[in-house]
Amino acid sequence: MAWNEPGSGKQRDPWKDGGNSGPSPDFDALARRLRDFFNRLFGGGGGGVAIALVGALIAWCAWDSMVRVNASDTGVVLRFGRFSRLMTPGINFKFPRPVESVVPVPIGKTLQTNDQVRMLTKDENIVLVDFNVQYRISDPRLFLFGVRDPDGTLGQAAESAVRTVIGGSDMDTILSGQRSELMVQAKQLLQANLDQYKAGLSISELNFQNVRPPQDVKDAFDDANRALQDKQRAEEEAKAYASQVVPEARGDAAAVRAEAEGYKSKVTARAEGDAQRFNLVESQYKAAPEVTRKRLYIEAMEQVVGNTPKVIDLSSGKNILNLPGAADVRVPAATIVTPDPGKGGR
Structure with missing residues (x-):
């Protein structure tokens, strides 16, 4: 509905009646009452200062209500010091302080700690172990409220895990290629201890950077x-x-x-x-026994006498047989004789 309708013969003031027929607040009267209140509060001459302070307070509350959380962080909102909620990266809103405050927790960063320990091995040898632990914050709430000093707790738990693993191994095992297995065991033991403590930390790597004997026994080692x-x-x-x-x-x-x-x-x-x-x-x-016996005898004599340069005949030349191979022997033919196999002569 328009403020001034043609033909109505009536002019409406939107600041007095709100453009409606119903009752509306008088903003001028409200402003006068506020000014009188601050005059009484500040002795009658501080109305401008009071308005400036109120404006500054409102601006500060509006500014403090906006919080920007980095991409690698998570904001933990505390309401009167007690955990309230988590904030995601980006622009977030909260109640101004001291009602709510925000603690940024770097959950996207990989943190690390280094330490050196001197300990005895299982076979009673002394070694110095330099180790490095890389970890991340897995639970911001537990990281802030699970333990009093998360970093200190991590250092002590890491030293305890390394001492447990090194103290249960021989020197040869520590210095040989099985060192990687010992690092895995120490990492698993450390993670189990941190989970038991509810520290809100997750172990990424645990490395033995250097394992060596003390300087006093270095030559023997x-x-x-x-x-x-x-x-x-x-x-x-x-x-x-x-x-x-x-x-x-x-x-x-x-x-x-x-x-x-x-x-x-x-x-x-x-x-x-x-x-x-x-x-x-x-x-x-x-x-045919007779024929076969004679043929066998002749074949045997051929093999025996064939390569013999001399043959002695004791039968007085009654039976003379020219044998193959005997032609190569330059002796008279009468001397190459054989006995009759039927008579058994030799």
Whole structure:
């Protein structure tokens, strides 16, 4: 509805009646009452100062009600010192102080602590261990209210975990390649202790930066370390020699076995051939004994006398037989004689 309607014959004042027919507050009267109140409060002459103070108070409250939280932080809102809520990164609003205050907690940053401890190993050797712990804040509320000094608690818990792991291991184990396993054990033990303390911390890494003996026993330790290295080198050389010799020995054994198998096959085949030939000769002998005996005798004499340069005949030349191979011997033909196999002469 318009303030001044044509033809109504009536002019309306929006500041007095609000443009409506109902009752409306008188802002001039309200301002006068406020001015009179501050005049009485400040002795009648401080109305301007009071207004300035009120304006400054309102501006300060408006300014203190806005909080900017960084991207790597989380804001913990405390209402009269007690936990109220968490603020996400960005612009947030709260009640002005002293009603509410904000404590930024860097949950997105990786923090670290370093320390050095001197301790005894399981085999009663003294070592110095330099270790480094990298951690993050996992729970801002527990970080602020779980323990009184989170950083100090972390340092003491880390030292306790390292002492537990190192004290339960031998010197050789600590200095050898198993050091990584010891670091994993120390990290797990430290995280379990922090969870039990409700410190609101999460361990990212725990590293043994340097493990060494004290300066007082360094020379003896170096000698023992060199002996250990010599032992390891000798073991590696022995393994290399074994890896070279064993395959050669296996190859030689395989060759001997193959040769033996070949010889076995050859001898077996020859024996079987001789047995078959003997069976054939036997069958022929049964069919014609006299002829077979004479033929066998002649073949045997050919093999015996064929390469003999001289033959002595004791039968007075009654039976003379020219044998193959005897032609190469330059002797009279009458001397190359054989006895009659039927008479048994020699």
